[in-house]
Amino acid sequence: NHIDPAAGAQVRADDRAHVFHSWSAQAHIDPVPIAGAQGSWFWDYDGNRYFDLGSQMVNVNAGHGHPAIVEAICEQARILPTISPAFGNDVRGELARLIAERAPGDLDKVFFTNAGAEANEHAVRMARVVTGRSTVLSMYRSYHGASGTTIGLTGDPRRWRAEPTGGDVVRFFGPYPYRSPWATDSVEAEAAAALAHLRMVVELQGPNSIAAIIIETVIGTNGVLVPPPGYLAGVRELCDEYGIIYIADEVMVGFGRLGEWFGVNAFGVTPDLITFAKGVNSGYVPLGGVVIGSRVAQHFDDVPYPGGLTYSGHPLACAAGVASIKAFEADGVIDRVRATGEDLIRPTLSKIAANHPSVGEIRGMGFFWAIELVRNPETREGLVPFNASGPDAAPMAELIAACKAKGVWPFTHFNRIHVAPPLTTSDDELTDALAVIDEVLDLADAHVVS
Numbered sequence: 001n002h003i004d005p006a007a008g009a010q011v012r013a014d015d016r017a018h019v020f021h022s023w024s025a026q027a028h029i030d031p032v033p034i035a036g037a038q039g040s041w042f043w044d045y046d047g048n049r050y051f052d053l054g055s056q057m058v059n060v061n062a063g064h065g066h067p068a069i070v071e072a073i074c075e076q077a078r079i080l081p082t083i084s085p086a087f088g089n090d091v092r093g094e095l096a097r098l099i100a101e102r103a104p105g106d107l108d109k110v111f112f113t114n115a116g117a118e119a120n121e122h123a124v125r126m127a128r129v130v131t132g133r134s135t136v137l138s139m140y141r142s143y144h145g146a147s148g149t150t151i152g153l154t155g156d157p158r159r160w161r162a163e164p165t166g167g168d169v170v171r172f173f174g175p176y177p178y179r180s181p182w183a184t185d186s187v188e189a190e191a192a193a194a195l196a197h198l199r200m201v202v203e204l205q206g207p208n209s210i211a212a213i214i215i216e217t218v219i220g221t222n223g224v225l226v227p228p229p230g231y232l233a234g235v236r237e238l239c240d241e242y243g244i245i246y247i248a249d250e251v252m253v254g255f256g257r258l259g260e261w262f263g264v265n266a267f268g269v270t271p272d273l274i275t276f277a278k279g280v281n282s283g284y285v286p287l288g289g290v291v292i293g294s295r296v297a298q299h300f301d302d303v304p305y306p307g308g309l310t311y312s313g314h315p316l317a318c319a320a321g322v323a324s325i326k327a328f329e330a331d332g333v334i335d336r337v338r339a340t341g342e343d344l345i346r347p348t349l350s351k352i353a354a355n356h357p358s359v360g361e362i363r364g365m366g367f368f369w370a371i372e373l374v375r376n377p378e379t380r381e382g383l384v385p386f387n388a389s390g391p392d393a394a395p396m397a398e399l400i401a402a403c404k405a406k407g408v409w410p411f412t413h414f415n416r417i418h419v420a421p422p423l424t425t426s427d428d429e430l431t432d433a434l435a436v437i438d439e440v441l442d443l444a445d446a447h448v449v450s
């Protein structure tokens with residue numbers, strides 16, 4: 001650890017004077033200056049170390065400072081740090097091949113972008129051009145990015161203040177057994193009700209106007225909602241019936257988070273397009289993209305694709321992606337994530353749930369879990385209200401502060417703590433971090449009304 005409070009003070013001063021931060025009222029934030037990071041940990045200039053329970057933005061799948069990825073970036077910088085997307089490039093081609101080999105079915109081509117929003121932006125453009133239709137269906141409780149089109153697709157309150165967003169978007173409800181919009185009492189019934197609802201939205205909206213349905217394979221920030229068995233297969237069938245493009249947004253769940261290279265592989269479905277970013281190279285250099293199936297790919301065999309980016313397939317980003325996939329393969333990371341999710345994380349969280357009346361539900365898979373907290377286990381009223389801020393959010397603020405004081409930096413959203421550490425986190429580190437969560441949940445229990 002590099003302890004240097006004076007350097008930290010300078011970082012804070014520059015930041016407060018000149019850096020304009022995402023999503024924030026600028027005068028009301030105080031970002032912690034970070035001095036360094038390694039593995040599943042990062043630290044500030046005062047010597048405080050934090051376990052990275054949320055992998056930053058659920059993107060640092062390989063952990064911090066992974067030597068093979070760092071070395072690949074350095075080597076690529078020496079060989080060819082950048083080259084126009086109009087040229088062929090070895091790491092760009094290799095990464096596209098490695099991705100196509102891991103994607104399901106006929107998804108065989110990759111359009112590279114710089115991030116997740118751009119990936120969804122282009123997936124929607126492809127769907128609209130190929131179908132000649134305009135409307136896109138997206139879920140309430142979803143996040144698809146902060147660009148013009150993608151904030152319009154987004155079904156969470158971050159969209160509200162960005163309105164008007166334009167675009168032709170209609171939202172629907174996805175399955176959420178714990179808070180079922182249809183008051184179902186089993187996951188099977190929830191899948192059936194959600195599919196009937198989606199069919200009704202499609203039919204009433206006019207199937208011939210719908211270009212695409214976009215779905216996060218497991219809803220990420222808005223709840224770690226794992227689709228019940230049969231739901232995604234039903235979406236695929238509905239899309240086939242009406243010629244609608246199925247876009248799987250795997251920006252958060254792709255590249256190992258769910259114990260699969262692509263999340264859809266766990267559910268046995270093949271979308272027309274998969275969007276990715278984050279975990280493809282753990283964000284060491286920004287990278288995203290669209291994996292393209294044959295229906296869309298063939299359309300653009302003879303018709304030019306109306307879109308491009310100066311940095312599409314940036315060599316530094318692609319070199320990082322190649323190194324990350326090879327390291328995960330060599331170390332058996334994907335299989336371990338799947339097994340550890342079931343053998344260690346699920347039972348530990350289940351015990352935590354049994355210990356704490358404030359835990360309404362735990363759910364997830366792989367290295368992707370939510371602990372949903374309630375004030376009233378009977379009515380399932382959240383520990384804090386939907387979209388709470390300020391004093392309303394105090395019970396969550398207390399929990400967050402207690403976690404940080406014990407050296408765990410949590411990823412929280414509304415009334416949930418998400419457990420999404422780097423996929424390289426050891427069993428001991430996981431056990432220790434979850435023990436901290438177990439301890440601090442006593443604070444949440446104190447708010448439970450019986």
Ligand code: PLP
Nearest residue numbers: 115116117143144145251252277
């Ligand atoms: N889609 C999903 C599911 C995401 O979680 C995110 C980011 O959190 C995005 C899209 C947007 O990605 P980016 O922030 O890289 O633009």
